[in-house]
Amino acid sequence: MSLGISAKPKEHLVATELTKDFAGLRAVDRVSLTVSRGEILGLIGPNGSGKTTLINLMTGLLRITSGTVIVGDEDITGWTPHRRAHAGLARTFQVVKLFKDFTVRENVEVAAISAGGLSKREARRQADAALAQIGISHLAEVPASILPQGEERRVEIARALATSPAFSSWTNRELA
Numbered sequence: 001m002s003l004g005i006s007a008k009p010k011e012h013l014v015a016t017e018l019t020k021d022f023a024g025l026r027a028v029d030r031v032s033l034t035v036s037r038g039e040i041l042g043l044i045g046p047n048g049s050g051k052t053t054l055i056n057l058m059t060g061l062l063r064i065t066s067g068t069v070i071v072g073d074e075d076i077t078g079w080t081p082h083r084r085a086h087a088g089l090a091r092t093f094q095v096v097k098l099f100k101d102f103t104v105r106e107n108v109e110v111a112a113i114s115a116g117g118l119s120k121r122e123a124r125r126q127a128d129a130a131l132a133q134i135g136i137s138h139l140a141e142v143p144a145s146i147l148p149q150g151e152e153r154r155v156e157i158a159r160a161l162a163t164s165p166a167f168s169s170w171t172n173r174e175l176a
């Protein structure tokens with residue numbers, strides 16, 4: 001894949017020849033992809049084909065065996081997940097882990113604070129905007145412990161959005 005010459009560099013996430021070896025098993029083998037800001041890219045494949053591993057390589061949860069990840073004009077290959085979040089790369093997980101004792105809004109606020117170093121007040125504004133964007137403002141005061149799974153997923157996506165990512169990964173029917 002190639003980049004359009006008129007596009008701004010910051011608008012792209014470019015993975016090149018990403019490879020991951022686990023003791024004798026090549027889970028990801030030279031995968032290259034480009035995602036533009038605002039683009040929704042689906043990743044499909046059978047169980048064990050390396051989808052989660054690929055996402056983990058791009059978001060920094062796993063160390064890359066070889067290959068590079070570039071966001072805009074920065075090579076973020078060796079960066080920690082935390083630093084990547086600052087660079088605009090956020091992820092959600094297949095299994096949702098919310099703080100059960102917190103309300104929906106508090107769950108989203110915590111994500112905004114930890115990724116962006118925001119004040120409580122700014123984080124709240126960011127959280128409310130994310131809840132509105134996902135269409136769950138009415139759940140703001142509800143304890144996370146009573147949410148059905150589909151709504152938990154929406155909260156998880158709101159958490160990723162509240163970190164103001166340029167790129168976020170949603171996998172496996174998360175909006176279904």
Ligand SMILES: Nc1ncnc2c1ncn2[C@@H]1O[C@H](COP(=O)(O)OP(=O)(O)OP(=O)(O)O)[C@@H](O)[C@H]1O
Nearest residue numbers: 022023025027045046047048049050051052053054
């Ligand atoms: N930490 C690990 N150590 C060793 N092998 C691993 C590790 N994580 C994943 N694997 C292996 O790497 C391969 C790819 O797994 P991965 O979880 O990325 O697949 P997937 O496409 O996400 O599958 P699913 O559709 O089931 O979610 C599998 O063979 C898996 O057993």
Ligand SMILES: [Mg+2]
Nearest residue numbers: 051052053094
């Ligand atoms: Mg998976």
